[in-house]
Amino acid sequence: MINIERLMSRLEELSKIGKTEDGGVTRFSFTKEEAEANALVARYMEEAGLTVEYDAVGNLIGSREGEEGLPVILLGSHIDTVPNGGKFDGPVGVLSAIEVLQALNEEGVSLRHPVKVISFKDEEGSRFGFGMIGSRAVAGTLAMEDLERTDERGVSILQAMEEAGFPLDAAKLQTAKMDKVKAYLEVHIEQGKVLERNNVGVGNVTGIAGPVWLKMKVVGEAEHAGATPMGQRKDALVAASMIIQEVEKIARMHPPAVATVGKIAVSPNGVNVIPGEVEWTIDIRSTDEKRRDEVERAIVAFAERTAEERDMRLEISELQRVPPVGCDERIQTLIQESIAEIGSETVSLPSGAGHDGMQFKDRIPIGMIFVRSIDGISHNPRELSLAEDIEKGAEVLYRTLLKLDRE
Ligand code: HGY
Ligand code: MN
Ligand code: MN
Ligand code: MN
Numbered sequence: 412m413i414n415i416e417r418l419m420s421r422l423e424e425l426s427k428i429g430k431t432e433d434g435g436v437t438r439f440s441f442t443k444e445e446a447e448a449n450a451l452v453a454r455y456m457e458e459a460g461l462t463v464e465y466d467a468v469g470n471l472i473g474s475r476e477g478e479e480g481l482p483v484i485l486l487g488s489h490i491d492t493v494p495n496g497g498k499f500d501g502p503v504g505v506l507s508a509i510e511v512l513q514a515l516n517e518e519g520v521s522l523r524h525p526v527k528v529i530s531f532k533d534e535e536g537s538r539f540g541f542g543m544i545g546s547r548a549v550a551g552t553l554a555m556e557d558l559e560r561t562d563e564r565g566v567s568i569l570q571a572m573e574e575a576g577f578p579l580d581a582a583k584l585q586t587a588k589m590d591k592v593k594a595y596l597e598v599h600i601e602q603g604k605v606l607e608r609n610n611v612g613v614g615n616v617t618g619i620a621g622p623v624w625l626k627m628k629v630v631g632e633a634e635h636a637g638a639t640p641m642g643q644r645k646d647a648l649v650a651a652s653m654i655i656q657e658v659e660k661i662a663r664m665h666p667p668a669v670a671t672v673g674k675i676a677v678s679p680n681g682v683n684v685i686p687g688e689v690e691w692t693i694d695i696r697s698t699d700e701k702r703r704d705e706v707e708r709a710i711v712a713f714a715e716r717t718a719e720e721r722d723m724r725l726e727i728s729e730l731q732r733v734p735p736v737g738c739d740e741r742i743q744t745l746i747q748e749s750i751a752e753i754g755s756e757t758v759s760l761p762s763g764a765g766h767d768g769m770q771f772k773d774r775i776p777i778g779m780i781f782v783r784s785i786d787g788i789s790h791n792p793r794e795l796s797l798a799e800d801i802e803k804g805a806e807v808l809y810r811t812l813l814k815l816d817r818e
C-alpha cells in the first residue's frame with residue numbers, strides 16, 4: 412500500500428533545502444543545497460531497503476535486486492530546480508518511485524526484474540544552460556566536450572563536478588552508461604492544465620515535446636544617451652526587442668509549437684548609455700519536430716534581417732537540441748489499465764515540458780504518468796499538486812511496475 416503521509420512528509424522535508432523567501436525552491440546541480448538534498452534522498456532510499464550509490468556523474472541511484480540476467484526497470488526523475496521554482500517538479504517522481512519500492516518491500520512482494528530508482532543530475536539545465544546531464548550519461552550520449560559549458564561565474568560543468576566530488580574523465584564517463592534496461596517509467600507533475608480541465612488527478616503521457624535552446628546576441632554601439640541624435644544610433648536593445656516580439660508572433664502562427672525568451676542581459680546596462688550589446692535565450696518546442704524547426708528558421712531569418720537593416724552584428728549559438736520522443740505504446744497501455752483499475756477516467760496527453768526520458772529515445776522504451784497541477788502552474792513557487800493526486804500517481808506507478816515486471 413502507498414503510504415501517502417510518508418511521501419508527503421518527505422516532500423515537505425526535501426522542499427526546505429534551497430527554500431526561497433517566497434516559498435519557492437532554488438537547488439542547482441553541484442551546489443551544497445543539492446548535496447544536502449541528495450543526502451536526504453539517499454536516506455529515504457535506505458529506509459526503503461534499497462542499495463544506494465552515486466554513479467560517475469553524480470546520479471543518485473537506489474537499487475533493488477531481481478533475477479540474475481534480467482534487464483533493469485528504471486524509475487526516476489530529478490531534484491534539481493529552476494531558479495525560485497516549485498517544490499513538486501521532480502521530487503514527486505523521485506519520492507513516488509522510492510515509496511513504491513518501500514511499499515513492495517514492506518509487503519514482501521518480490522519482482523522478477525531488478526529495479527533502480529535514479530535521481531538524475533541536472534535535469535533542468537538552470538546553472539549551465541545545458542540540461543539532463545545525468546540522463547544523457549545513463550543513455551551514453553554525454554560527451555566530455557559537453558562538460559566544458561560554464562555557468563555565469565565561468566565555472567565549467569567538469570570543474571563543478573570535480574568540486575562536488577565527482578572527478579571525471581572519458582573512461583569514467585562510460586561507466587555511467589546503462590546497457591541492459593527494459594524500460595524507464597517516470598511520474599511527474601503535468602505543469603499544464605489538461606488534467607485539471609478534464610477533472611482527473613492522473614494521466615497517461617503520449618510523448619514529450621523536444622526543446623531547442625538558442626542564445627542570441629546583437630552587437631550595436633554603446634553611446635551617450637543624451638548626446639547621440641536618434642538617427643545616428645545602433646541601439647542593441649531596440650533591435651533585440653523587435654526580434655523578441657517576432658518570436659512570439661511566429662510561434663503563435665505555428666501551433667502547437669511554443670517559443671519563450673526567458674533570460675536577457677543588456678550591457679553596459681546604464682540609465683544614460685545606449686545599449687551596446689544584448690544577449691538572450693530562446694526556448695522553442697513542439698512534439699512535431701518539423702514544425703519546431705520551421706519556427707526556428709523563421710525566427711533566425713527575421714533576426715538576421717533586423718540586424719542587417721540596422722547595421723549590427725548578430726551571433727547565434729545553440730545551447731541544446733533534443734528531439735521530441737513518443738512514449739512506448741505497450742507501456743502506455745499498461746499505464747491506462749492501471750489508471751482504470753484505480754477508478755479514474757483515462758486521459759492521455761503530450762508533455763510540453765521536457766523530461767529525462769527523452770534522452771532514451773530509440774534506446775529504452777519510456778512511459779510517463781502525469782499528476783494534476785493546480786491551475787497548471789509550474790516553475791513558480793505557487794506550483795501545487797494535491798496529496799490525493801500524488802497518491803494516485805504513485806498507485807498507478809506501483810501497478811504499472813507490477814504489470815511491466817510480468818511482461
Ligand atoms: O525545461 C523543461 O521543460 C523541464 O522543466 N526541464
Ligand atoms: Mn522543470
Ligand atoms: Mn521536471
Ligand atoms: Mn509556417
